[in-house]
Amino acid sequence: MDIHILKSSIANRQSSITITGSKSESNRLLLLQALYPQIRIENLSNSDDSLLMQKALTSNAEVIDIHHAGTAMRFLTAYFSIQNNQEVVLTGSSRMKERPIKILVDALRDLGADISYLENEGFPPLKIKGKKLSKSKVTLKANVSSQYISALLLIASRLENGIELTLDGKITSIPYIKMTLSLLDELGIKSEFKSNKISVQAHVSSDKSQTLVVESDWSSASYFYSIVALSELNTEITLTSYKKDSLQGDSVLAEIYKEFGVATKFKDNSIALTKSSNIDSQLSIDLDLSNAPDIAQTIAVTAFGLGLECYMSGLHTLKIKETDRLVALKIELEKLGAEVEITDATLHLKPSSIINSDVSIATYKDHRMAMAFAPLGLRTSLTIKDADVVSKSYPDFWNHLKSLGFNLK
Structure with a gap:
């Protein structure tokens, strides 16, 4: 169309x-919900990516196709690597088969995961045989995609000895890593992020029900923000639901768009965007x-x-x-x-x-x-x-x- x-x-x-919930938060919480079923989630994203993530996590299929969903490919690679006695093929669109995943697969293999490539080395589709992972120390290149890092952190609390992750190089998209750690913290999963090292402790699940709002x-x-910037003076668009202390890295928009003449006012879980100056x-x-x-x-x-x-x-x-x-x-x-x-x-x-x-x-x-x-x-x-x-x-x-x-x- x-x-x-x-x-x-x-x-x-x-x-x-x-606007519905953040895709980034939704996909992280969906994976954590699969690991900790007592979690309840409100305001989930209605995006294709989040729907594909939900379907994959509740499917018993031997082949799971996540189409163009890059976040799902990375998070699910980690998730299925720790599902004991479950074997899946994780595949996607032709473009997904061109998107590298070797850095994450190497890290998971270092932890003991059984993952093999079915077509081109370093790229999906992947054959994953789930197993218990007892190793905890791993090093990962930090300058490619924070989703590789988040994928490991999301499963870390279900590893026998947690994880000690060393990041090699300049860290990219730090807010997204902090988002993942903040969500773990809300579930009572202890972590520490100092310099280029992140540790997450193994977690014993409780039966306590918990509701998280995306x-x-x-x-x-x-x-x-772009529409308001390109509009006439005093144009105002109110968006819901947003927090001033957001976990999302893209919330830096409120500061950046001041340069484009757009003011942001936070009130009652909403933001009012106003074209305040030419x-x-x-x-x-x-x-x-x-x-x-x-x-x-x-x-x-x-x-x-x-x-x-x-x-x-x-x-x-x-x-x-x-x-x-x-x-x-x-x-x-x-x-x-x-x-x-x-x-x-x-x-x-x-x-x-x-x-x-x-x-x-x-x-x-x-x-x-x-x-x-x-x-x-x-x-x-x-x-x-x-x-x-x-x-x-x-x-x-x-x-x-x-x-x-x-x-x-």
Whole structure:
């Protein structure tokens, strides 16, 4: 399904949107619930990824296909490695078979796991024979994806002797590691994170029932920050449900978007985003997104829509996402008239006063490409190809844009 966005404006200067739970928190809690069934979860994400995670954790199938869900692939690789006497094949889409998993598999093998590759060495699909893991010390490269680290931490309390994890190199996406440890803490699982070492103690489960509420997704909120930034002064959009002391790394949006003239006000588990000031066209944005790479696409498009120069670093993990997001951003922004330079870890967007109209944006089977470019409908007409890819993380996205006044065909 393609969606054509005719140049639009916000119909109601004060609007309200309800976004479901964070995919990142939901998938972590779903795995922990499988390990500790007394957990109850509220406000789960309705994303494809979380639905696939739920299905996989409750399935008795010998072959589990997680399609494009990278988080699920990593978390489930760890989970099934400790399921005694259970054997599964974990596979995914053609793109998933190109996404590396060797670093995690090597770490699990060091702990004693029985995992083999069925096609290409270092990539899914995987054959996993679940067993009891008694080893506890392991070293992991820290500069690739924090999901490898979180996968180990999530199963750590069910290892016979817990885990002592040494991180080798510069640690990427620290907020996501802290999110995992905070969720363990809520369950009474003790951990320690000092310098480049993380330890998690083995945990004896109690029968005490516990309900955990998932905060709404900050990555999804990023598109509304972009919409407000590209809107007229005093436009306000309220989003629920959000916490000021969020566990999510992407909550840094509230600080970053001050530079784009967007103010954030926290009240009663919601955030009100207001276009509070216009931006000096000479402004240059310089950001290190090592801890929040998933919002890079949104920021790049916002900056382009406002005609600003933008330099972003810390983006090395974007090359192994649903697509190579740095290459994809360069190609699609340049269609619109931008001048973009990229390396393996940086993106430099040069200021431009031109936005080409009626451009067709390819999404590369990447949900964030579709949603990041949609706010440009406030500045020009464009087409988003394969727009239903948004269901991976945010199935309600297009309906929410319609409710704001976007003219979608």
